[in-house]
Amino acid sequence: MTTTEALQHHYGYLFEPELLEEIKKVGVLKKVQQGQTLMQIGETIKSMPLLLNGAVKVLREDEEGNELLLYFVEKGDTCAMTFSCCMGDKKSGIRAVAETDTELLMIPVGYLETWMGQYKTWQRFILDSYHARMMELMETIDTLAFLRMDERLLKHLQDKAKVTHDDVIYVTHQEIAYDLHTSRVVVSRLLKKIENEGKIALSRNQIKVLDL
DNA sequence: ACATTAAGTGATT
């Protein structure tokens, strides 16, 4: 799929032709491989990404390198957080890693504000995106606060399967432990339990999610 | 065959 086609496909129904043209003109295509870091904590961002395909996971991280997964960003999405970051010239409070191979269109900061006034659809898009992100964050908080570890784990696997469009997930227990901020041993034990409940199938370096 | 890495388990806090 060409960049133009992907743009048309995921954003065509949102934006008017003139805006699409502008995006095409000023957007810089960026391809990242799975596992690559897109944004590091403390960096200042100078463009806002529009996801064309693939998925990105957004993590919080403390000084000691402890991680906690916040949410996934999928194709057709943007992370509106970067919008506020760009405008205020603030430093990023999060780390973003490509969950799958991903293509993004990077829009330089300058255009963001101009388009806000110029295009109603752009304004809508940014606002909706903010809202969507906010809801996702609330859901994440709910999950953290009210769900037990085994439920969190299963939910994480289901989310992961969803964004990668594959019911088989290729990860180690250790990596999951990092995402959920727990220990490998706990992940192993709970996965075993969930497997016995017939919801997943385990093998080395991969987990098949049966209960979607 | 040997080393390395991933996963499983019992016991303790």
Add this chain to the structure above:
DNA sequence: AATCACTTAATGT
């Protein structure tokens, strides 16, 4: 749910 200590299994060289 976390941590330790140890075992077992899979994989790479």
